[in-house]
Amino acid sequence: MENHELSKMxxxxxxxxxxxKNQVINKCNEAKEYGFYSVFTVPYYVKTMVDELKGSNVKVGTVVGFPLGNTNTESKVQEAIKALKDGAEELDMVINISALKxxxxxxxxxxxxxxxxxxxKLDQDFILKVIIESCLLDPEEIEEVNKLVYEAGADYIKTSTGFAESGxxxxxxxxxxxxxxxxxxxIKASGGIRTKEDALAMIKAGADRIGVSSGVQIINS
Known part of the structure; x- marks a missing residue:
């Protein structure tokens, strides 16, 4: 896979x-330079990303119910509405792992x-990825939640927040x-993916998107 193809994932x-804010702006500049698919950061900086990425093909992404997932549904919905109104194009939400257990x-x-x-409701198209924190689940729970993510209408199932014991x-x-x-x-793989070899292995295994904090190092390695 060529670097420009990997960057788009x-x-x-x-x-x-x-x-x-300066770190967020730097991430946005790196994304434009290297052609990454998106930049993801906390909801507080969605408007900053919108401003910095204006005129580029880089998508604006943020998180919902992050990182624990066990805030109530109403809170997640309001958090999502605010992020979307601020200009987010992709949302990565954490499931309620307690409810799954x-x-x-x-x-x-x-x-x-x-x-x-x-x-x-908002007449707004966006991508929803659902984070399942797979390191906390056994295979049967992963199968159970995968079915629910699909049935509920999400676009992606995502492995990890990067904040648990492993990714x-x-x-x-x-x-x-x-x-x-x-x-x-x-499928989005995230958490602990730090090298090009890691990223390519995840893609070969079936990942459609990769979440990384070290995108520049991966592409330059």
Missing amino acids: LDHTLLGQDIN DHDRDYIFKDINEIVKLKD ASLEVVKLLADLNTDNDLK
Whole structure:
């Protein structure tokens, strides 16, 4: 895979408690220079990204219910509405892992679907990725939540926040690829992907998008 092809599969990410505006602007400039698919950072800086990426092909992305996922659905919906009105084009939301552990399928479905329904309510097309924090789940739970993510109407299932004990694994990406052979649910691998070899391995395993904080180093390696 050529570098320009790989770049188009990378979400250039900056997430943390102590980030600042200059760092966000730098990420945006790197994304434009290297042709990354998007920049992802916290909701507070969505308007900054919109301004910095204006006139480019780089998408604006942010997170919802991040990083724990166990805020209530109403809070996630309001967070999503604000981000979309500020100009976000992609949302990566965290499922309620506690609800999954309780096997509360109805809650998880609604948690996702209420944000999906914003496409019609706001008449705004956006991409929704659902983060499942796969390192906290066993294969049966991954299969269960994958089905719910698909049924609720999300666009992607995403492995990890990058804030748990570990991130994406090839085994989980392969499992998700097998589970989604016959549908259009895409896969985003994220968390701990720091080299070009890591990224290419995830793509080979079935990932359609890669979330990384070290996109420049990956492309230059």
